[in-house]
Amino acid sequence: MELLPLLPGHVGDLYDRALDGDLIAGILDLLAEATTKATVLVIGQNDDAPAGNFIQHRGGDLSPGTLERLRRRPPEPWLEGRWQQPVGRIYQDEASDLTRNRPPDATPPPELDCGTGVVLNRSGKAQILVEIRYPRRSDAAMRNSSRRLLSAQVPHLVRAARIEDLATQDPISDPFMAGLLELVPFPAFVVDADRRVVNLNTRAGGLSLRPDGLFVGPGDRLTACSPATDAELASLVRRLGGASRQRTGFLSFSGEGLPRKFVTLTRLQNAPLGRKAAPYRPGRAWIGITVHDAGEPLLLTHDILWRTFGLSARESELAMSLITGETIPDQAQRRKMSKQTLRNQMVSVLRKTETARQSQLVALLTRLAISVPA
Numbered sequence: 001m002e003l004l005p006l007l008p009g010h011v012g013d014l015y016d017r018a019l020d021g022d023l024i025a026g027i028l029d030l031l032a033e034a035t036t037k038a039t040v041l042v043i044g045q046n047d048d049a050p051a052g053n054f055i056q057h058r059g060g061d062l063s064p065g066t067l068e069r070l071r072r073r074p075p076e077p078w079l080e081g082r083w084q085q086p087v088g089r090i091y092q093d094e095a096s097d098l099t100r101n102r103p104p105d106a107t108p109p110p111e112l113d114c115g116t117g118v119v120l121n122r123s124g125k126a127q128i129l130v131e132i133r134y135p136r137r138s139d140a141a142m143r144n145s146s147r148r149l150l151s152a153q154v155p156h157l158v159r160a161a162r163i164e165d166l167a168t169q170d171p172i173s174d175p176f177m178a179g180l181l182e183l184v185p186f187p188a189f190v191v192d193a194d195r196r197v198v199n200l201n202t203r204a205g206g207l208s209l210r211p212d213g214l215f216v217g218p219g220d221r222l223t224a225c226s227p228a229t230d231a232e233l234a235s236l237v238r239r240l241g242g243a244s245r246q247r248t249g250f251l252s253f254s255g256e257g258l259p260r261k262f263v264t265l266t267r268l269q270n271a272p273l274g275r276k277a278a279p280y281r282p283g284r285a286w287i288g289i290t291v292h293d294a295g296e297p298l299l300l301t302h303d304i305l306w307r308t309f310g311l312s313a314r315e316s317e318l319a320m321s322l323i324t325g326e327t328i329p330d331q332a333q334r335r336k337m338s339k340q341t342l343r344n345q346m347v348s349v350l351r352k353t354e355t356a357r358q359s360q361l362v363a364l365l366t367r368l369a370i371s372v373p374a
Contacts, residue, residue, distance in 0.1 A: 013026060013029075013030075014026045014027070014030055014156060014157075014160050015156075015159075015160055015163065017160075018160040018161070018163040018164040019163060019164070021164060023160055023161060023164040024042045024056055024128075026160070027040075027042050027130055027157065027160075028040055028042060028056060028057075028058040029058075030153070031058075031130070031132065031149070031153070032058040032059045034149055035059070035132060035145075035146070035149060036059070037060070037134070037138065037142075038059060038060060038132050038133065038134045038138075038142060038146065039057055039058070039059050039060030039062065039111065039112060039132070039133050039134070040057065040058045040059055040130070040131075040132055041055055041056070041057050041070075041112075041115075041117075041130065041131045041132075041133060042055070042056045042057075042128065042129075042130050043055050043056075043079060043082070043128070043129050043130070043131065044126075044127075044128050045079065045082065045083070045126065045127050045128075045129070046125060046126040046127075047125035047126075048124070048125045048126065049126070052126055055070045055071075055076070057070055060111060060112075060133075060134075061111065062109075062111050063109070063111065065109070066109040066111055066112070069109060076108070077107075078107055078108045082117075082119060082127070082129055083127070085117075085118075085119045085129075086119070087119045087120070087121065087122050087127075087158065088118065088119070088120075088154060088158045089118065089119075090116060090117070090118050090147060090150050090151060090154065091116070091117055091118070092114075092115070092116045092117075092143060092147065093114065093115055108133070110135060110136070111133075111134075111135050112133040112134075112135075113133075113134070113135050113136040113139075114133065114134055114135070114136055114138075114139045114142070114143070115131045115132060115133035115134070115146075116131065116132050116143065116146040116147050116150055117129055117130060117131030117132070117150075118130060118131075118150055118154055118157065118158075120157050120158050120160075120161035121158070121161035121162060121164075121165055123165060128161060130150075130157065132146040132149065132150065134146070177190070177199055178199055178200075178201070181199060181200065181201035181204075182201050182202060184201055184203075184290060185203075185370055185371060185372065186203060186290055186291060186292055186293075186370065187200075187201065187203040187204035187206070187207040187214075187290065187291040188200065188201045188203070188204055188288065188289065188290045188291075189204050189222055189288070189289040189290075189291075190268065190286050190287070190288055190289075191222050191237060191286070191287050191289060192241065192285070192286060192287070193237060193238055193240075193241025193242065193285055193287070194221070194237075195221045195222045195223075195233070195234060195237050196219065196220050196221055196222075197216050197220045197221070197222050198286070200216075204291070207291060207293075213225060213253070213255070213258070213261045213291070213293075214233075214261070214263070214291060222289065224253065225255065226253060226255065229251070229253040232251055233251065233263070236249040236251060236265055237265065237287055240265055240266075240267045240285065240287050241267070241285040241287060242285075246267075247266065247267045248264070248265060248266050248267070249264075249265040249266075250262070250263065250264055250265070251263050251265075258295070259293055259294045259295025259296070260294040260295070261291055261292065261293055261294065262291070262292040262294065263289060263290070263291055263292075264289070264290045264292070265287055265288070265289050266287065266288045266289075267285055267286070267287055267288075268285075268286040268287065268288050297324060298323050298324070298365075298366060298369035298370065299320075299369060300316075300319065300320050300323065300365065300368065300369050300372070301316075302316040302317075302320075304368070304372055305319055305320075308368065309349075309352045309353050310352055311349060311352060314345060315345055315348055315349050315352070317335075318331065318342060318345050318346065318349060319349055319361070319365055322358070322361065322362055322365065323362060323365045323366055323369060328342045328343065328346065346358070349361065353365075
């Protein structure tokens with residue numbers, strides 16, 4: 001195999017493409033320019049997302065049948081053993097290794113019988129690798145030269161793959177996102193389709209320390225205490241994280257002697273925010289989950305009510321008692337005040353809040369209570 005020299009500009013271009021999320025084309029251009037009479041393959045493998053399985057190629061004299069095989073989404077069976085290869089270590093195989101006791105469709109096409117390759121990056125159940133492949137008749141001539149070519153480029157290829165992985169990874173777990181979640185005035189989690197928690201706010205952290213409903217279990221998986229509720233939660237998250245058009249979900253549950261909880265689920269995205277996803281690691285669906293505890297009291301302060309509606313201290317006390325479920329007779333007895341005095345205060349509160357009835361007032365105050373910081 002003829003090897004052409006690689007110039008510093010070629011390697012620099014590789015890093016630029018990694019930052020732009022275009023590493024695959026950069027690898028194909030780099031290696032195809034440096035070799036002749038061989039086929040360069042960039043292979044994506046993903047056990048979680050079928051869209052992450054692909055083979056892109058450059059060079060070689062490939063038959064129409066071989067080209068059709070390389071276009072298939074399901075991974076080629078002869079590539080299964082790549083998961084056992086360490087990242088960054090060059091490996092070589094030949095036809096005799098791959099055809100022994102295997103049906104024809106589980107072996108590489110004749111033009112790709114033998115090869116030299118390296119796994120560039122592995123992230124969970126996703127990985128990307130590059131191989132230089134050639135027919136069996138060329139094995140003796142190409143084996144050493146292809147190994148020399150990859151050996152010279154492996155440090156750059158592995159580093160560029162890592163750069164692309166960092167440049168295109170989902171920002172949903174960034175500290176900035178955690179800061180945004182703090183704006184949500186109730187427990188909020190962000191999970192993937194397997195219910196693994198990738199971010200949460202402080203309120204959710206406190207909730208997960210009290211395993212009376214939802215908690216973060218082994219493997220950082222959001223778990224419900226009740227097996228039936230846990231199964232319902234898992235099904236709903238899988239559905240939102242899959243190909244379903246459904247974007248929101250809801251469930252409620254309660255335990256013996258425990259207040260009812262309302263859980264709202266929303267699919268947030270299917271790709272990194274404003275970023276191009278690495279092809280072998282396509283954007284995943286993230287699900288936002290908020291938890292409302294029916295037994296948790298809604299709280300308002302006099303300062304909030306004064307700044308929002310201009311309520312006096314006594315009017316604020318009346319308003320705050322209403323959203324806890326107290327009636328005017330209850331308050332009259334507790335505060336040792338006449339019902340008429342409280343009714344007069346109610347008229348003033350209704351006027352200042354621009355509501356016509358007590359039910360409208362309670363609804364307005366409830367919205368305010370869940371909107372202000374705890």
